[in-house]
Amino acid sequence: MTTNTLSRRALLGATAAGSACYLSGQTAQKPNVLFFAVDDLRPELACYGKTYIKSPNIDRIAKNGMVFRRAYCQQAVCSPSRTSLLTGTRPDTTKVWDLVTHFRDAIPNAVTLPQHFKKNGYFVQGMGKIFHPGYDDEPTWSVPWKTPKAETYANVKTAEVKDEDAAPKNKTKGGPAFESGNVADNFYKDGMVADMAVETIKGLSKKTPFFLAVGFAKPHLPFVSPKKYWDMYNPAQIELAPNPYHPKGAPEYALTNSNELRNYTNMPAEGPINDKLARQLKHGYYAAVSYTDAQIGKVLNELERSGMSKNTIIVLWGDHGWKLGEHGEWCKHSNVENDTNAPLLLSVPGMKAAGKQSNALVEFVDIYPTLAELAGLPLPAHLEGSSFKPLLDTPDRPWKVAAFSQYPRRKLMGYSMRTDRYRMTVWVDRQDHTKVDATELYDHQTDPQENTNIASLPANKDVVKRLMEQWKKGWQGAKL
Numbered sequence: 001m002t003t004n005t006l007s008r009r010a011l012l013g014a015t016a017a018g019s020a021c022y023l024s025g026q027t028a029q030k031p032n033v034l035f036f037a038v039d040d041l042r043p044e045l046a047c048y049g050k051t052y053i054k055s056p057n058i059d060r061i062a063k064n065g066m067v068f069r070r071a072y073c074q075q076a077v078c079s080p081s082r083t084s085l086l087t088g089t090r091p092d093t094t095k096v097w098d099l100v101t102h103f104r105d106a107i108p109n110a111v112t113l114p115q116h117f118k119k120n121g122y123f124v125q126g127m128g129k130i131f132h133p134g135y136d137d138e139p140t141w142s143v144p145w146k147t148p149k150a151e152t153y154a155n156v157k158t159a160e161v162k163d164e165d166a167a168p169k170n171k172t173k174g175g176p177a178f179e180s181g182n183v184a185d186n187f188y189k190d191g192m193v194a195d196m197a198v199e200t201i202k203g204l205s206k207k208t209p210f211f212l213a214v215g216f217a218k219p220h221l222p223f224v225s226p227k228k229y230w231d232m233y234n235p236a237q238i239e240l241a242p243n244p245y246h247p248k249g250a251p252e253y254a255l256t257n258s259n260e261l262r263n264y265t266n267m268p269a270e271g272p273i274n275d276k277l278a279r280q281l282k283h284g285y286y287a288a289v290s291y292t293d294a295q296i297g298k299v300l301n302e303l304e305r306s307g308m309s310k311n312t313i314i315v316l317w318g319d320h321g322w323k324l325g326e327h328g329e330w331c332k333h334s335n336v337e338n339d340t341n342a343p344l345l346l347s348v349p350g351m352k353a354a355g356k357q358s359n360a361l362v363e364f365v366d367i368y369p370t371l372a373e374l375a376g377l378p379l380p381a382h383l384e385g386s387s388f389k390p391l392l393d394t395p396d397r398p399w400k401v402a403a404f405s406q407y408p409r410r411k412l413m414g415y416s417m418r419t420d421r422y423r424m425t426v427w428v429d430r431q432d433h434t435k436v437d438a439t440e441l442y443d444h445q446t447d448p449q450e451n452t453n454i455a456s457l458p459a460n461k462d463v464v465k466r467l468m469e470q471w472k473k474g475w476q477g478a479k480l
Helices: 003-024 056-064 078-087 113-119 189-202 275-306 364-374 458-473
Strands: 032-038 066-068 123-128 178-181 210-216 223-226 312-318 344-347 356-358 403-409 412-418 422-429 436-443
Touching: 032 275, 056 275, 056 312, 056 344, 078 113, 078 364, 113 123, 113 210, 113 364, 123 189, 178 275, 189 210, 189 275, 210 275, 223 275, 275 312, 312 364, 344 364, 412 458, 422 458, 436 458
Parallel strands: 032 210, 032 312, 066 356, 123 210, 178 223
Antiparallel strands: 066 344, 312 344, 403 412, 412 422, 422 436
Protein backbone atom coordinates (compact mmCIF):
# COMPACT_ATOMS: atom_id res chain seq x y z
CA MET A 1 0.00 0.00 0.00
CA THR A 2 1.43 3.37 -0.98
CA THR A 3 1.99 6.33 1.34
CA ASN A 4 -0.52 8.32 -0.69
CA THR A 5 -3.14 5.62 -0.19
CA LEU A 6 -2.54 5.55 3.55
CA SER A 7 -2.71 9.32 3.77
CA ARG A 8 -5.90 9.43 1.79
CA ARG A 9 -7.56 6.83 4.00
CA ALA A 10 -6.43 8.68 7.09
CA LEU A 11 -7.98 11.84 5.73
CA LEU A 12 -11.22 10.05 4.94
CA GLY A 13 -11.32 8.61 8.42
CA ALA A 14 -10.74 12.02 9.96
CA THR A 15 -13.54 13.63 7.97
CA ALA A 16 -15.99 10.76 8.20
CA ALA A 17 -17.47 11.98 11.46
CA GLY A 18 -18.84 15.01 9.67
CA SER A 19 -20.55 12.94 7.01
CA ALA A 20 -23.59 12.11 9.12
CA CYS A 21 -24.18 15.81 9.70
CA TYR A 22 -24.02 16.36 5.96
CA LEU A 23 -26.89 13.93 5.72
CA SER A 24 -29.21 14.86 8.51
CA GLY A 25 -28.73 18.59 8.77
CA GLN A 26 -29.37 19.55 12.38
CA THR A 27 -28.86 16.14 13.90
CA ALA A 28 -25.87 13.82 14.16
CA GLN A 29 -28.14 10.78 13.99
CA LYS A 30 -26.65 8.03 11.87
CA PRO A 31 -28.38 7.71 8.50
CA ASN A 32 -30.27 4.60 7.51
CA VAL A 33 -29.41 2.86 4.23
CA LEU A 34 -31.89 1.37 1.76
CA PHE A 35 -29.85 -0.73 -0.63
CA PHE A 36 -31.59 -1.84 -3.85
CA ALA A 37 -29.93 -4.52 -6.01
CA VAL A 38 -31.51 -5.21 -9.41
CA ASP A 39 -30.44 -8.14 -11.55
CA ASP A 40 -29.44 -7.63 -15.22
CA LEU A 41 -30.70 -4.04 -15.27
CA ARG A 42 -29.00 -2.05 -17.98
CA PRO A 43 -28.97 1.77 -17.97
CA GLU A 44 -31.95 1.93 -20.32
CA LEU A 45 -34.25 3.91 -18.04
CA ALA A 46 -36.14 7.18 -18.30
CA CYS A 47 -33.70 8.86 -15.90
CA TYR A 48 -30.91 7.89 -18.30
CA GLY A 49 -32.69 9.67 -21.13
CA LYS A 50 -34.56 6.63 -22.49
CA THR A 51 -37.99 8.15 -21.95
CA TYR A 52 -39.82 5.32 -23.71
CA ILE A 53 -39.06 3.15 -20.66
CA LYS A 54 -41.66 3.38 -17.91
CA SER A 55 -39.55 3.63 -14.75
CA PRO A 56 -41.22 6.33 -12.61
CA ASN A 57 -40.06 4.97 -9.27
CA ILE A 58 -36.42 4.59 -10.17
CA ASP A 59 -36.77 8.09 -11.61
CA ARG A 60 -37.97 9.23 -8.16
CA ILE A 61 -34.62 8.18 -6.73
CA ALA A 62 -32.88 10.07 -9.53
CA LYS A 63 -34.91 13.23 -8.89
CA ASN A 64 -33.86 13.28 -5.25
CA GLY A 65 -30.36 12.00 -5.86
CA MET A 66 -27.75 11.58 -8.56
CA VAL A 67 -27.52 9.41 -11.68
CA PHE A 68 -24.07 8.09 -12.48
CA ARG A 69 -23.99 7.66 -16.24
CA ARG A 70 -20.61 5.98 -16.40
CA ALA A 71 -20.61 3.43 -13.59
CA TYR A 72 -18.85 0.15 -14.30
CA CYS A 73 -19.01 -3.29 -12.73
CA GLN A 74 -15.83 -5.28 -12.25
CA GLN A 75 -17.03 -8.42 -14.06
CA ALA A 76 -20.23 -8.66 -16.06
CA VAL A 77 -21.87 -11.69 -14.51
CA CYS A 78 -23.83 -12.07 -11.30
CA SER A 79 -21.62 -13.63 -8.64
CA PRO A 80 -18.28 -11.97 -9.47
CA SER A 81 -19.94 -8.56 -9.79
CA ARG A 82 -21.94 -8.80 -6.59
CA THR A 83 -19.03 -10.27 -4.68
CA SER A 84 -16.78 -7.45 -5.83
CA LEU A 85 -19.30 -4.77 -4.88
CA LEU A 86 -20.16 -6.30 -1.52
CA THR A 87 -16.54 -6.86 -0.48
CA GLY A 88 -15.15 -3.67 -2.01
CA THR A 89 -12.47 -5.72 -3.76
CA ARG A 90 -11.85 -6.79 -7.33
CA PRO A 91 -12.28 -10.27 -8.85
CA ASP A 92 -8.55 -11.05 -8.77
CA THR A 93 -8.67 -10.49 -5.01
CA THR A 94 -11.91 -12.34 -4.29
CA LYS A 95 -10.92 -15.15 -6.72
CA VAL A 96 -14.57 -15.22 -7.76
CA TRP A 97 -14.57 -15.37 -11.56
CA ASP A 98 -17.33 -17.96 -11.85
CA LEU A 99 -20.70 -18.88 -10.34
CA VAL A 100 -19.58 -21.56 -7.89
CA THR A 101 -16.71 -20.06 -5.90
CA HIS A 102 -17.51 -18.39 -2.57
CA PHE A 103 -15.36 -15.37 -1.75
CA ARG A 104 -14.64 -16.63 1.77
CA ASP A 105 -12.63 -19.44 0.24
CA ALA A 106 -10.03 -16.85 -0.82
CA ILE A 107 -10.59 -14.05 1.69
CA PRO A 108 -12.22 -15.74 4.70
CA ASN A 109 -11.89 -12.73 6.99
CA ALA A 110 -13.29 -10.15 4.58
CA VAL A 111 -15.81 -7.74 6.03
CA THR A 112 -18.66 -7.22 3.58
CA LEU A 113 -20.34 -3.86 3.11
CA PRO A 114 -23.47 -4.71 5.14
CA GLN A 115 -21.32 -6.52 7.70
CA HIS A 116 -19.24 -3.37 8.17
CA PHE A 117 -22.40 -1.47 9.01
CA LYS A 118 -23.42 -4.24 11.41
CA LYS A 119 -20.04 -4.05 13.15
CA ASN A 120 -20.63 -0.34 13.61
CA GLY A 121 -23.97 -0.60 15.37
CA TYR A 122 -26.43 -0.95 12.50
CA PHE A 123 -29.30 -3.40 12.31
CA VAL A 124 -28.67 -5.15 8.99
CA GLN A 125 -31.22 -7.22 7.14
CA GLY A 126 -31.26 -8.64 3.62
CA MET A 127 -33.91 -10.18 1.41
CA GLY A 128 -34.22 -11.24 -2.20
CA LYS A 129 -31.23 -11.53 -4.49
CA ILE A 130 -28.23 -9.89 -2.83
CA PHE A 131 -25.46 -12.48 -3.04
CA HIS A 132 -25.55 -15.05 -5.84
CA PRO A 133 -28.31 -17.65 -5.49
CA GLY A 134 -27.23 -20.90 -3.97
CA TYR A 135 -25.21 -19.44 -1.13
CA ASP A 136 -25.43 -16.63 1.36
CA ASP A 137 -23.02 -15.09 3.84
CA GLU A 138 -24.24 -15.49 7.39
CA PRO A 139 -21.75 -13.05 9.01
CA THR A 140 -23.16 -10.25 6.85
CA TRP A 141 -26.59 -10.04 8.52
CA SER A 142 -28.05 -9.20 11.92
CA VAL A 143 -30.88 -11.66 11.25
CA PRO A 144 -30.91 -14.49 8.73
CA TRP A 145 -31.21 -13.46 5.10
CA LYS A 146 -34.40 -14.70 3.49
CA THR A 147 -36.15 -14.82 0.17
CA PRO A 148 -39.64 -16.05 -0.66
CA LYS A 149 -40.40 -19.11 -2.73
CA ALA A 150 -42.51 -18.55 -5.82
CA GLU A 151 -43.47 -20.14 -9.11
CA THR A 152 -41.31 -19.10 -12.04
CA TYR A 153 -44.20 -19.13 -14.52
CA ALA A 154 -47.92 -18.47 -14.34
CA ASN A 155 -48.79 -20.13 -17.65
CA VAL A 156 -46.60 -23.22 -17.66
CA LYS A 157 -45.50 -25.74 -15.07
CA THR A 158 -41.88 -26.70 -15.46
CA ALA A 159 -38.70 -27.43 -13.56
CA GLU A 160 -36.71 -24.50 -12.27
CA VAL A 161 -33.61 -23.56 -14.21
CA LYS A 162 -30.74 -24.96 -12.22
CA ASP A 163 -28.27 -22.10 -12.61
CA GLU A 164 -29.65 -18.95 -14.08
CA ASP A 165 -26.38 -17.48 -15.35
CA ALA A 166 -24.56 -20.54 -16.60
CA ALA A 167 -24.11 -22.02 -20.06
CA PRO A 168 -26.63 -24.60 -21.34
CA LYS A 169 -24.34 -27.55 -20.67
CA ASN A 170 -24.66 -26.77 -16.96
CA LYS A 171 -28.42 -26.27 -17.00
CA THR A 172 -31.69 -27.97 -17.68
CA LYS A 173 -34.10 -26.27 -20.05
CA GLY A 174 -36.87 -25.15 -17.80
CA GLY A 175 -39.35 -23.09 -19.79
CA PRO A 176 -39.87 -20.17 -22.17
CA ALA A 177 -37.74 -17.03 -22.14
CA PHE A 178 -40.70 -14.72 -21.55
CA GLU A 179 -44.24 -14.73 -20.21
CA SER A 180 -47.10 -12.29 -19.78
CA GLY A 181 -49.01 -13.61 -16.80
CA ASN A 182 -52.56 -12.58 -15.94
CA VAL A 183 -51.63 -12.54 -12.27
CA ALA A 184 -51.06 -10.16 -9.37
CA ASP A 185 -47.63 -8.65 -8.77
CA ASN A 186 -46.96 -10.90 -5.82
CA PHE A 187 -47.52 -14.08 -7.80
CA TYR A 188 -43.91 -13.74 -8.94
CA LYS A 189 -41.01 -13.61 -6.50
CA ASP A 190 -40.17 -9.93 -6.89
CA GLY A 191 -43.68 -8.95 -5.84
CA MET A 192 -43.27 -11.13 -2.77
CA VAL A 193 -39.91 -9.52 -2.01
CA ALA A 194 -41.52 -6.07 -2.21
CA ASP A 195 -44.25 -7.16 0.20
CA MET A 196 -41.62 -8.56 2.54
CA ALA A 197 -39.65 -5.31 2.42
CA VAL A 198 -42.77 -3.24 3.13
CA GLU A 199 -43.59 -5.34 6.19
CA THR A 200 -39.99 -5.14 7.34
CA ILE A 201 -39.88 -1.35 7.13
CA LYS A 202 -42.97 -1.16 9.34
CA GLY A 203 -40.90 -2.61 12.17
CA LEU A 204 -37.62 -0.82 11.55
CA SER A 205 -38.41 2.39 13.40
CA LYS A 206 -37.38 0.60 16.59
CA LYS A 207 -34.17 -0.72 15.00
CA THR A 208 -32.50 2.42 13.68
CA PRO A 209 -30.01 2.96 12.32
CA PHE A 210 -30.69 0.23 9.79
CA PHE A 211 -29.18 -1.10 6.61
CA LEU A 212 -31.88 -2.82 4.55
CA ALA A 213 -30.78 -4.70 1.42
CA VAL A 214 -33.58 -5.53 -1.00
CA GLY A 215 -32.74 -7.55 -4.10
CA PHE A 216 -34.95 -7.93 -7.17
CA ALA A 217 -34.41 -10.69 -9.74
CA LYS A 218 -36.02 -9.10 -12.77
CA PRO A 219 -35.30 -8.19 -15.50
CA HIS A 220 -33.16 -11.34 -15.38
CA LEU A 221 -34.30 -14.12 -17.69
CA PRO A 222 -36.91 -15.42 -17.99
CA PHE A 223 -38.69 -12.14 -18.70
CA VAL A 224 -41.84 -12.89 -16.74
CA SER A 225 -44.15 -10.21 -15.39
CA PRO A 226 -47.87 -9.48 -15.03
CA LYS A 227 -49.70 -8.56 -18.22
CA LYS A 228 -50.31 -4.95 -17.18
CA TYR A 229 -46.60 -4.24 -17.53
CA TRP A 230 -46.50 -5.75 -21.02
CA ASP A 231 -49.43 -3.51 -21.89
CA MET A 232 -47.31 -0.44 -21.15
CA TYR A 233 -45.40 -1.00 -24.39
CA ASN A 234 -46.42 -1.16 -28.04
CA PRO A 235 -44.26 -3.87 -29.62
CA ALA A 236 -44.50 -2.18 -33.01
CA GLN A 237 -42.64 0.80 -31.55
CA ILE A 238 -39.79 -1.20 -30.03
CA GLU A 239 -36.60 -0.60 -31.97
CA LEU A 240 -34.11 -3.39 -32.48
CA ALA A 241 -30.38 -3.10 -31.85
CA PRO A 242 -28.67 -0.95 -34.50
CA ASN A 243 -25.51 -3.11 -34.58
CA PRO A 244 -26.51 -6.80 -34.69
CA TYR A 245 -23.04 -7.98 -35.69
CA HIS A 246 -19.70 -8.93 -34.16
CA PRO A 247 -17.28 -6.02 -33.71
CA LYS A 248 -15.03 -5.80 -36.74
CA GLY A 249 -11.51 -6.93 -35.93
CA ALA A 250 -12.35 -8.25 -32.46
CA PRO A 251 -11.23 -11.76 -31.50
CA GLU A 252 -14.00 -14.32 -31.87
CA TYR A 253 -13.89 -15.14 -28.16
CA ALA A 254 -14.50 -11.53 -27.13
CA LEU A 255 -18.21 -12.36 -27.01
CA THR A 256 -20.19 -15.52 -26.34
CA ASN A 257 -22.93 -17.26 -28.28
CA SER A 258 -25.81 -15.91 -26.17
CA ASN A 259 -25.56 -19.19 -24.27
CA GLU A 260 -27.65 -18.10 -21.31
CA LEU A 261 -30.60 -17.18 -23.54
CA ARG A 262 -30.41 -20.41 -25.53
CA ASN A 263 -31.19 -22.37 -22.39
CA TYR A 264 -34.87 -21.49 -22.74
CA THR A 265 -37.25 -23.75 -24.60
CA ASN A 266 -38.48 -21.27 -27.20
CA MET A 267 -34.99 -20.09 -28.18
CA PRO A 268 -32.92 -21.44 -31.09
CA ALA A 269 -29.97 -23.57 -30.02
CA GLU A 270 -27.70 -21.68 -32.41
CA GLY A 271 -27.72 -19.01 -35.07
CA PRO A 272 -29.17 -15.50 -35.03
CA ILE A 273 -32.34 -14.41 -33.24
CA ASN A 274 -34.84 -13.33 -35.89
CA ASP A 275 -36.42 -9.87 -35.73
CA LYS A 276 -39.82 -11.07 -34.57
CA LEU A 277 -38.34 -13.02 -31.68
CA ALA A 278 -35.91 -10.21 -30.86
CA ARG A 279 -38.80 -7.76 -30.56
CA GLN A 280 -40.68 -10.17 -28.28
CA LEU A 281 -37.60 -10.50 -26.10
CA LYS A 282 -37.12 -6.75 -25.84
CA HIS A 283 -40.83 -6.35 -25.07
CA GLY A 284 -40.46 -8.88 -22.27
CA TYR A 285 -37.35 -7.18 -20.93
CA TYR A 286 -39.00 -3.75 -20.90
CA ALA A 287 -42.07 -5.16 -19.17
CA ALA A 288 -39.87 -6.82 -16.54
CA VAL A 289 -38.07 -3.52 -15.93
CA SER A 290 -41.38 -1.74 -15.35
CA TYR A 291 -42.56 -4.58 -13.11
CA THR A 292 -39.49 -4.31 -10.91
CA ASP A 293 -39.79 -0.52 -10.94
CA ALA A 294 -43.31 -0.84 -9.53
CA GLN A 295 -42.02 -3.08 -6.72
CA ILE A 296 -39.35 -0.53 -5.89
CA GLY A 297 -42.13 2.06 -5.73
CA LYS A 298 -43.97 0.06 -3.08
CA VAL A 299 -40.88 -0.01 -0.90
CA LEU A 300 -40.22 3.71 -1.39
CA ASN A 301 -43.83 4.51 -0.53
CA GLU A 302 -43.61 2.63 2.75
CA LEU A 303 -40.31 4.29 3.62
CA GLU A 304 -41.91 7.70 3.06
CA ARG A 305 -45.04 6.73 5.00
CA SER A 306 -42.87 5.69 7.94
CA GLY A 307 -41.25 9.12 8.10
CA MET A 308 -37.77 7.56 7.97
CA SER A 309 -36.99 8.66 4.41
CA LYS A 310 -35.73 12.02 5.70
CA ASN A 311 -32.73 10.26 7.20
CA THR A 312 -32.21 7.40 4.75
CA ILE A 313 -29.59 7.03 2.05
CA ILE A 314 -31.02 5.22 -0.98
CA VAL A 315 -28.72 3.46 -3.42
CA LEU A 316 -29.83 1.45 -6.45
CA TRP A 317 -27.58 -0.52 -8.74
CA GLY A 318 -27.90 -3.12 -11.48
CA ASP A 319 -25.24 -5.79 -11.08
CA HIS A 320 -24.07 -5.34 -14.68
CA GLY A 321 -25.33 -4.32 -18.09
CA TRP A 322 -26.99 -6.54 -20.67
CA LYS A 323 -27.05 -6.93 -24.44
CA LEU A 324 -30.39 -6.84 -26.23
CA GLY A 325 -29.12 -7.86 -29.64
CA GLU A 326 -26.15 -5.51 -29.77
CA HIS A 327 -23.18 -7.16 -31.49
CA GLY A 328 -25.59 -9.92 -32.51
CA GLU A 329 -25.58 -11.16 -28.91
CA TRP A 330 -27.86 -11.38 -25.89
CA CYS A 331 -27.15 -11.44 -22.15
CA LYS A 332 -23.84 -10.34 -20.58
CA HIS A 333 -20.57 -12.28 -20.09
CA SER A 334 -18.17 -9.92 -21.87
CA ASN A 335 -16.13 -6.74 -21.52
CA VAL A 336 -18.11 -4.60 -23.96
CA GLU A 337 -19.69 -1.32 -22.90
CA ASN A 338 -23.20 -2.82 -23.02
CA ASP A 339 -22.21 -5.36 -20.38
CA THR A 340 -19.88 -3.44 -18.09
CA ASN A 341 -21.78 -0.13 -17.91
CA ALA A 342 -24.61 -0.49 -15.41
CA PRO A 343 -27.07 1.82 -13.64
CA LEU A 344 -26.10 3.43 -10.37
CA LEU A 345 -28.24 5.95 -8.48
CA LEU A 346 -27.57 7.45 -5.08
CA SER A 347 -29.87 9.68 -3.06
CA VAL A 348 -28.61 11.30 0.12
CA PRO A 349 -30.77 13.60 2.27
CA GLY A 350 -29.37 17.12 2.11
CA MET A 351 -27.14 16.53 -0.91
CA LYS A 352 -26.36 19.72 -2.81
CA ALA A 353 -26.64 18.36 -6.35
CA ALA A 354 -29.95 16.49 -6.06
CA GLY A 355 -31.47 15.79 -9.46
CA LYS A 356 -28.12 16.10 -11.25
CA GLN A 357 -26.16 13.58 -13.28
CA SER A 358 -22.47 12.79 -13.29
CA ASN A 359 -20.32 11.61 -16.18
CA ALA A 360 -17.42 10.79 -13.85
CA LEU A 361 -15.96 7.31 -14.19
CA VAL A 362 -16.97 5.34 -11.09
CA GLU A 363 -16.76 1.65 -10.29
CA PHE A 364 -18.87 -0.69 -8.25
CA VAL A 365 -15.98 -1.22 -5.82
CA ASP A 366 -16.44 2.48 -5.01
CA ILE A 367 -19.91 1.95 -3.54
CA TYR A 368 -18.60 0.39 -0.30
CA PRO A 369 -16.30 3.27 0.69
CA THR A 370 -18.85 5.84 -0.44
CA LEU A 371 -21.64 4.52 1.77
CA ALA A 372 -19.27 4.03 4.68
CA GLU A 373 -18.03 7.60 4.44
CA LEU A 374 -21.54 9.01 4.10
CA ALA A 375 -22.54 7.17 7.27
CA GLY A 376 -19.50 8.41 9.15
CA LEU A 377 -17.92 4.96 9.42
CA PRO A 378 -14.19 4.21 9.22
CA LEU A 379 -12.95 2.69 5.99
CA PRO A 380 -11.54 -0.86 6.21
CA ALA A 381 -7.99 -1.22 4.93
CA HIS A 382 -8.87 -3.95 2.43
CA LEU A 383 -10.94 -1.75 0.10
CA GLU A 384 -9.89 -1.42 -3.54
CA GLY A 385 -12.18 1.43 -4.52
CA SER A 386 -12.54 5.14 -3.79
CA SER A 387 -15.38 7.03 -2.17
CA PHE A 388 -17.15 9.22 -4.71
CA LYS A 389 -18.84 11.34 -2.03
CA PRO A 390 -17.24 14.54 -3.44
CA LEU A 391 -19.18 14.03 -6.67
CA LEU A 392 -22.43 14.49 -4.75
CA ASP A 393 -21.53 18.15 -4.34
CA THR A 394 -19.69 18.68 -7.63
CA PRO A 395 -20.71 16.00 -10.16
CA ASP A 396 -18.44 17.30 -12.94
CA ARG A 397 -15.26 17.72 -10.92
CA PRO A 398 -12.08 15.93 -12.11
CA TRP A 399 -12.17 12.31 -11.08
CA LYS A 400 -10.44 8.99 -11.68
CA VAL A 401 -9.08 8.58 -15.18
CA ALA A 402 -10.15 4.99 -15.82
CA ALA A 403 -12.48 2.20 -14.74
CA PHE A 404 -11.52 -1.48 -14.89
CA SER A 405 -13.44 -4.65 -15.69
CA GLN A 406 -12.44 -8.16 -16.62
CA TYR A 407 -13.78 -11.41 -18.00
CA PRO A 408 -12.22 -14.89 -18.28
CA ARG A 409 -12.20 -17.01 -21.43
CA ARG A 410 -10.79 -20.47 -20.73
CA LYS A 411 -7.02 -19.93 -20.38
CA LEU A 412 -7.25 -16.21 -21.02
CA MET A 413 -8.34 -13.21 -18.98
CA GLY A 414 -9.54 -10.09 -20.72
CA TYR A 415 -8.66 -7.00 -18.69
CA SER A 416 -10.63 -3.99 -19.88
CA MET A 417 -9.87 -0.33 -19.17
CA ARG A 418 -12.47 2.37 -19.87
CA THR A 419 -11.12 5.91 -20.07
CA ASP A 420 -12.98 9.09 -20.91
CA ARG A 421 -12.56 8.41 -24.63
CA TYR A 422 -11.40 4.83 -25.13
CA ARG A 423 -12.00 1.24 -24.12
CA MET A 424 -8.95 -0.97 -24.28
CA THR A 425 -9.19 -4.69 -23.56
CA VAL A 426 -6.06 -6.79 -23.37
CA TRP A 427 -6.40 -10.56 -23.47
CA VAL A 428 -3.58 -12.27 -21.59
CA ASP A 429 -2.64 -15.72 -20.42
CA ARG A 430 -4.19 -16.21 -17.00
CA GLN A 431 -0.96 -17.69 -15.64
CA ASP A 432 1.40 -15.22 -17.33
CA HIS A 433 0.05 -11.73 -17.92
CA THR A 434 3.04 -10.83 -20.08
CA LYS A 435 1.72 -13.14 -22.80
CA VAL A 436 -0.78 -11.06 -24.78
CA ASP A 437 -3.13 -12.99 -27.07
CA ALA A 438 -5.14 -10.05 -28.46
CA THR A 439 -5.82 -6.36 -27.92
CA GLU A 440 -9.02 -4.46 -28.53
CA LEU A 441 -9.35 -0.69 -28.79
CA TYR A 442 -12.56 1.29 -29.33
CA ASP A 443 -12.81 5.05 -29.70
CA HIS A 444 -16.03 6.23 -28.03
CA GLN A 445 -15.69 9.63 -29.64
CA THR A 446 -16.20 8.14 -33.11
CA ASP A 447 -17.54 4.66 -32.30
CA PRO A 448 -19.67 4.72 -29.13
CA GLN A 449 -21.21 1.34 -29.98
CA GLU A 450 -17.77 -0.31 -30.08
CA ASN A 451 -18.30 -1.72 -33.56
CA THR A 452 -14.72 -1.58 -34.87
CA ASN A 453 -11.53 -2.67 -33.13
CA ILE A 454 -8.88 -0.14 -34.17
CA ALA A 455 -5.97 -1.49 -32.10
CA SER A 456 -4.05 -2.79 -35.12
CA LEU A 457 -4.31 0.33 -37.26
CA PRO A 458 -0.88 1.95 -37.83
CA ALA A 459 -2.38 5.39 -37.18
CA ASN A 460 -3.20 4.33 -33.62
CA LYS A 461 0.24 3.01 -32.69
CA ASP A 462 1.01 5.89 -30.34
CA VAL A 463 -2.46 5.77 -28.78
CA VAL A 464 -2.13 2.05 -28.12
CA LYS A 465 1.33 2.56 -26.60
CA ARG A 466 0.11 5.32 -24.30
CA LEU A 467 -2.99 3.42 -23.21
CA MET A 468 -1.01 0.23 -22.70
CA GLU A 469 1.29 2.08 -20.30
CA GLN A 470 -1.76 3.32 -18.43
CA TRP A 471 -3.36 -0.14 -18.51
CA LYS A 472 -0.26 -1.69 -16.94
CA LYS A 473 -0.56 0.69 -13.97
CA GLY A 474 -4.00 -0.80 -13.27
CA TRP A 475 -6.66 0.60 -10.99
CA GLN A 476 -4.07 1.86 -8.51
CA GLY A 477 -2.77 4.27 -11.12
CA ALA A 478 -6.20 5.56 -12.16
CA LYS A 479 -6.88 7.68 -9.10
CA LEU A 480 -6.37 11.42 -9.10
